[in-house]
Amino acid sequence: MRYLPLTHTDRQAMLATIGAASIDDLFVDVPEEARLSGPIPCLPMHASEMAVERHFAAVERKNMAAAHHPFFLGAGAYKHHVPASVDHLIQRGEFLTAYTPYQPEIAQGTLQMLFEFQTQVARLFGCDVANASMYDGSTACWEAIGMAGRVTKRSKAVISSGLHPHYVSVAKTMARFTGDTLELAALDMAQSDTQRLLASIDGETSCVVVQYPDILGRIEDLGR
Amino acid sequence: MALGAIKAPGEMGADIVVGEGQSLGVGLQFGGPYVGLFACKEKFVRQMPGRLCGQTVDAEGKRGFVLTLSTREQHIRREKATSNICTNSGLCALAFSIHMSLLGERGLRDLAALNHAKAVQASERLTQIPGVSLVNDSFFNEFTLKLPVNARDVVHKLAAKKVLGGVSLGRLYPDEATLENGLLVAVTEVVSEEDIVTFAAALQEVLA
Numbered sequence: 001m002r003y004l005p006l007t008h009t010d011r012q013a014m015l016a017t018i019g020a021a022s023i024d025d026l027f028v029d030v031p032e033e034a035r036l037s038g039p040i041p042c043l044p045m046h047a048s049e050m051a052v053e054r055h056f057a058a059v060e061r062k063n064m065a066a067a068h069h070p071f072f073l074g075a076g077a078y079k080h081h082v083p084a085s086v087d088h089l090i091q092r093g094e095f096l097t098a099y100t101p102y103q104p105e106i107a108q109g110t111l112q113m114l115f116e117f118q119t120q121v122a123r124l125f126g127c128d129v130a131n132a133s134m135y136d137g138s139t140a141c142w143e144a145i146g147m148a149g150r151v152t153k154r155s156k157a158v159i160s161s162g163l164h165p166h167y168v169s170v171a172k173t174m175a176r177f178t179g180d181t182l183e184l185a186a187l188d189m190a191q192s193d194t195q196r197l198l199a200s201i202d203g204e205t206s207c208v209v210v211q212y213p214d215i216l217g218r219i220e221d222l223g224r
Numbered sequence: 225m226a227l228g229a230i231k232a233p234g235e236m237g238a239d240i241v242v243g244e245g246q247s248l249g250v251g252l253q254f255g256g257p258y259v260g261l262f263a264c265k266e267k268f269v270r271q272m273p274g275r276l277c278g279q280t281v282d283a284e285g286k287r288g289f290v291l292t293l294s295t296r297e298q299h300i301r302r303e304k305a306t307s308n309i310c311t312n313s314g315l316c317a318l319a320f321s322i323h324m325s326l327l328g329e330r331g332l333r334d335l336a337a338l339n340h341a342k343a344v345q346a347s348e349r350l351t352q353i354p355g356v357s358l359v360n361d362s363f364f365n366e367f368t369l370k371l372p373v374n375a376r377d378v379v380h381k382l383a384a385k386k387v388l389g390g391v392s393l394g395r396l397y398p399d400e401a402t403l404e405n406g407l408l409v410a411v412t413e414v415v416s417e418e419d420i421v422t423f424a425a426a427l428q429e430v431l432a
Contacts, residue, residue, distance in 0.1 A: 064386070072388060072419075076244060080225070086249045125232055126233065127238075133275075139260055140261060217364065
């Protein structure tokens with residue numbers, strides 16, 4: 001981060017230029033009750049860099065870092081070993097600073113990487129084609145529901161109760177704006193709801209969304 | 225990573241397959257950025273969101289690559305766009321791709337088998353504790369335990385014993401009373417035998 005110091009005179013000059021009397025004038029559009037009336041409680045106005053570092057190091061030690069303790073958390077994000085070569089290679093300037101490869105004349109390396117990525121994903125998933133990635137699993141899941149709607153011209157998605165609740169939450173948020181209907185059911189530890197899914201399919205159904213393995217880790221052969 | 229051990233969804237007839245790729249090459253990194261995977265049958269390729277990179281030949285017949293079906297909002301009308309991916313996503317995809325290349329098909333299968341073996345080991349050890357039972361008929365590297373008490377409290381008590389012992393279903397489903405004794409436990413290759421022993425001992429103490 002860059003350090004950009006301002007003097008009182010600098011501030012006054014800038015405020016005078018734009019015709020504001022004080023910094024607070026810049027925030028008049030924010031409702032009064034949402035504004036802080038004074039300094040943040042318990043936070044000193046000034047501290048030395050060393051004091052700040054010492055303070056935050058102490059705060060940081062209150063965390064339980066994944067790497068320091070027996071760790072059994074998953075539910076959609078997993079702690080795996082990442083070989084040192086991965087970080088080394090992605091931090092090479094050719095990759096790290098590359099912008100979206102609009103220009104094939106100067107972006108063959110990045111483009112070939114995306115092409116190889118697509119091949120790997122398609123093979124892993126047992127599909128014909130894969131795209132050059134999405135933001136994450138939850139947004140990819142919503143995009144699939146949207147795509148099914150475009151393909152079928154229908155708008156009812158039947159959602160398995162085994163789909164990660166955060167993925168359901170993303171889909172619900174998006175469906176508020178697209179008008180898609182999501183048919184949901186409560187999760188049952190005793191059994192999956194594959195039979196409900198099959199029974200729910202009708203002329204309005206654009207897709208059936210199933211997580212595999214599901215949120216509880218259960219694996220079901222869906223080809224049956 | 226599960227797909228190194230179990231049948232691919234495409235082979236089961238799925239039209240569209242999506243997933244989270246964080247397990248390969250991308251660390252936990254405070255919850256993101258991660259990498260979304262998206263694949264489908266070829267007949268739907270024109271409806272597929274995001275960017276697609278294609279292989280072609282240049283004027284001299286040499287192999288080259290170019291973005292082909294690219295429905296980015298910068299390129300076409302915003303309401304028609306099906307892509308809103310950002311530049312940094314490419315870096316996470318690269319990390320996935322490099323890890324996958326380092327593993328190869330054989331390496332991925334071996335790593336998946338190792339994950340499963342560790343998870344089996346942990347599930348066998350943990351279900352020896354009185355009152356703890358396994359919910360799953362099948363699993364890869366993550367399974368659900370049914371505890372005799374509210375799992376959310378147990379997670380906090382385990383944390384006090386310096387063990388991060390899973391995600392309670394009560395945290396994921398705060399309104400579902402029938403799930404509150406469920407504990408989701410993930411076991412990957414980074415978990416040591418000692419970790420499993422420590423976890424089991426702590427859980428036994430907490431439930432005693």
